[in-house]
Amino acid sequence: MDIIKQSDLVKPSANAKRQAAASETRLDPFSGQWSIFAPQRTERPDEFVEHRPTIKTDVACPFCRGNESETPPAVWSKHIPETARLFSADDGPADYEDWSVRVVPNKFPAVDSIDETSTAPSTRPSALFQSNAVTGGHEVIVESPRHFHSLTELDIAEIDLIFQAYRDRIRHYRNVAGVQYVSVFKNVGRTAGASLSHSHSQLIATDRIPQPVASVVENMGRHRANTGCCLRCDVVRAERKAKERVVACDETVIATCPFASQLPMLVRVTTLKHQACFEDLGDRELESVSRMVYRVITWLEQLRPGTAYNYCLHTKPPGIVDPSDSFHWYIDIFPRMSQVAGFEWGSGCMINPILPEEAAASLRKCSASRNPRRF
Ligand SMILES: [Zn+2]
Ligand SMILES: [Zn+2]
Structure with missing residues (x-):
């Protein structure tokens, strides 16, 4: 997609410049x-x-x-x-x-x-x-x-x-x-x-x-209300049992390729223990999380050297009231392999060319073949 700056389109008036401060x-x-x-x-x-x-x-x-x-x-x-x-x-x-x-x-x-x-x-x-x-x-x-x-x-x-x-x-x-x-x-x-x-x-x-964040909060709240359980804890338990989408897991943290992943090779990291807020993690848990994020990016870069990537950390929004403790923090890491194109923009529905089971298998292969020198 072409990058067009506002300054390329119009020469801002003094009034517009004042407004541009906010x-x-x-x-x-x-x-x-x-x-x-x-x-x-x-x-x-x-x-x-x-x-x-x-x-x-x-x-x-x-x-x-x-x-x-x-x-x-x-x-x-x-x-x-x-x-x-x-x-x-x-x-x-x-x-x-x-x-x-x-x-x-x-x-x-x-x-x-x-x-x-x-x-x-x-x-x-x-x-x-x-x-x-x-x-x-x-x-x-x-x-x-x-x-x-x-x-x-x-x-x-x-x-x-x-x-x-x-x-x-x-x-x-x-x-x-x-x-x-x-x-x-x-x-x-x-x-x-x-x-x-x-x-x-x-x-x-x-x-x-x-x-979109409010929708996630709502869905997690509904699951808690219906089952009494945290949706993410339930999914983590099921993924550990199924194994095929698990990339790596230690005593504290798990990395998986989500079942309905919107993006190719997206990896989701979260704690095994229920934890609503990332900012409430203790020092040892935090160290496990940072180590896992490092490892996942290392494997993604091994598969796609020099890849552009993003990660996004999701913690319980301070503005939501969550008395049933239904939210569970997570971080999504994803290489930029595909452009958002016409269908995706038009429908809001992503087309993902890589099944999460295949993505997880490729990343597991990297983890088995690589012994990061800093660990
Ligand atoms: Zn949970
Ligand atoms: Zn610099």
């Missing part, structure tokens, strides 16, 4: 879905040459050590002592700011900070053209001071720290009044939506729950 959501009355409009994001830097997978080399990377002033000040930062690290060479000059993972507010946010609503457009009362200001937070998790592209180029101590950052920042937003939903995701490669190649993830918190 994000808003608009409701499609037919589908019931809300879209977020964030025109200010067209101004963000883009390292990738459009239409090609090559990377511009003349752009200074704002995430590299020494360039910390190029981003807003960190809201979270931690450093792994050198003695605990497996790889510490070539980390750059000695006068650097001490950090291994840092979290900064996004300079070009998709949603405005929840306490900066003054520039947001007012609610439109029209039944046909409903819009609202959208607020929350948008942060970038910079995963290393070194210029790496994929999570698998980092060591396990660094990856564990990245997942600690996710946990801490979700906990933060869970306690921010008005926040209903928190999404943590990672884009690696142009076709996965990345605009900067330096390994990073993002967190977006919003003051509303997207409709």
